[in-house]
Amino acid sequence: MTRKPYRMVTGVGSFPFKKEDEALELIFKNMPLIPHWPQLPSIGNSEGFVEQYLYPLIKIEVLKYKKEGSPFFDTENLSFIENITEFYDLYLRAKEGEIEAADCFTMPHKYASGFYTFVNKLKKEGTGNAVFLKGQISGPVTVGLKLTNEKQLPSFYHQQLRDMLVKTLELQLEWQIKEMSQFGLPLIIFIDDPGICFFGQASYVGLSREDIKESLKELIEAAHNHQVLVGVHVCSGIDWSILTELDVDIINIDAVNYFDSLLVYTDSLKDFINRGGIVAWGVVPTDIRILSENKDTIFKRLSSCLENFIKKGLPEEALKKQLMVTPSCGTGVLSRELTEKIYALTGEIQLYL
Numbered sequence: 001m002t003r004k005p006y007r008m009v010t011g012v013g014s015f016p017f018k019k020e021d022e023a024l025e026l027i028f029k030n031m032p033l034i035p036h037w038p039q040l041p042s043i044g045n046s047e048g049f050v051e052q053y054l055y056p057l058i059k060i061e062v063l064k065y066k067k068e069g070s071p072f073f074d075t076e077n078l079s080f081i082e083n084i085t086e087f088y089d090l091y092l093r094a095k096e097g098e099i100e101a102a103d104c105f106t107m108p109h110k111y112a113s114g115f116y117t118f119v120n121k122l123k124k125e126g127t128g129n130a131v132f133l134k135g136q137i138s139g140p141v142t143v144g145l146k147l148t149n150e151k152q153l154p155s156f157y158h159q160q161l162r163d164m165l166v167k168t169l170e171l172q173l174e175w176q177i178k179e180m181s182q183f184g185l186p187l188i189i190f191i192d193d194p195g196i197c198f199f200g201q202a203s204y205v206g207l208s209r210e211d212i213k214e215s216l217k218e219l220i221e222a223a224h225n226h227q228v229l230v231g232v233h234v235c236s237g238i239d240w241s242i243l244t245e246l247d248v249d250i251i252n253i254d255a256v257n258y259f260d261s262l263l264v265y266t267d268s269l270k271d272f273i274n275r276g277g278i279v280a281w282g283v284v285p286t287d288i289r290i291l292s293e294n295k296d297t298i299f300k301r302l303s304s305c306l307e308n309f310i311k312k313g314l315p316e317e318a319l320k321k322q323l324m325v326t327p328s329c330g331t332g333v334l335s336r337e338l339t340e341k342i343y344a345l346t347g348e349i350q351l352y353l
Contacts, residue, residue, distance in 0.1 A: 013190070024114075034132045039330070046111045053111075061083050062087055134187070135176040136191070140219070196242065253281065270314050286327045
């Protein structure tokens with residue numbers, strides 16, 4: 001992990017497109033240095049933010065589907081304990097290198113068509129000008145709060161269910177790493193976890209700081225064991241010290257809407273920068289405001305972010321070096337027109353970094 005993606009641009013993940021090739025064309029055209037695979041939720045629920053990574057739990061029937069179509073942990077099912085035992089048996093065998101067990105934790109094409117098309121494109125056409133490849137995975141807090149048991153209680157609050165979720169995400173992260181490693185480039189994995197924003201809110205009193213950190217730590221360590229850089233993307237205002245206290249390499253903030261939330265944690269960010277951490281500034285709006293933006297307004301926003309922290313005593317040279325630029329969030333719910341402009345402007349900023 002000696003090389004770092006200083007002063008480079010990349011994307012967050014989701015696209016509104018239904019055709020994988022169209023998404024990849026936009027990615028490779030505008031983000032050739034760090035292309036990423038596209039998540040395509042418009043294709044169906046199986047490629048949605050939460051369900052995309054749940055297939056292993058569905059396959060061994062730890063998760064069941066409600067009549068309205070959403071999955072849940074059926075803990076009252078008579079076979080639930082037996083299914084849990086099967087899960088941990090598969091997990092341990094996969095960690096020991098058993099191919100058949102590890103295959104149970106891959107993402108089927110139906111759940112990640114963008115990933116498979118991304119890999120196939122790289123096989124056929126090569127990596128071009130890329131210096132890194134980027135993957136992403138949904139974060140344990142967001143998935144764990146969305147996914148409930150039969151009584152509608154979030155699974156993140158239940159130690160056993162949370163552990164199974166984290167271990168499922170861990171093995172799917174490792175599978176992505178294995179597939180992308182064949183191209184010989186250093187890798188970056190972003191953990192997309194906007195659900196962290198609920199920490200400290202009265203309606204989420206059961207959401208503990210330590211559980212959040214421990215869940216993320218497991219995924220970060222899994223990636224680092226393979227010499228892969230790890231970023232955490234949160235498109236909300238959060239207690240940023242949760243992330244700066246972890247061994248994460250990149251923090252990705254929606255600086256269009258939530259920049260002020262990071263200012264509160266100036267000391268934490270200073271420590272993060274001083275130990276070599278990278279801030280991926282999400283300064284490209286992912287909404288209708290993009291239509292009134294251009295490369296100059298985007299760069300002005302980035303410069304303003306940096307100047308605010310320089311005035312607060314952060315090291316100027318390091319802050320201006322240890323940065324990336326991204327859209328403020330994914331574009332999965334946007335129009336084609338907005339998505340194309342978002343990626344085009346993000347790509348243009350590369351020339352100024």
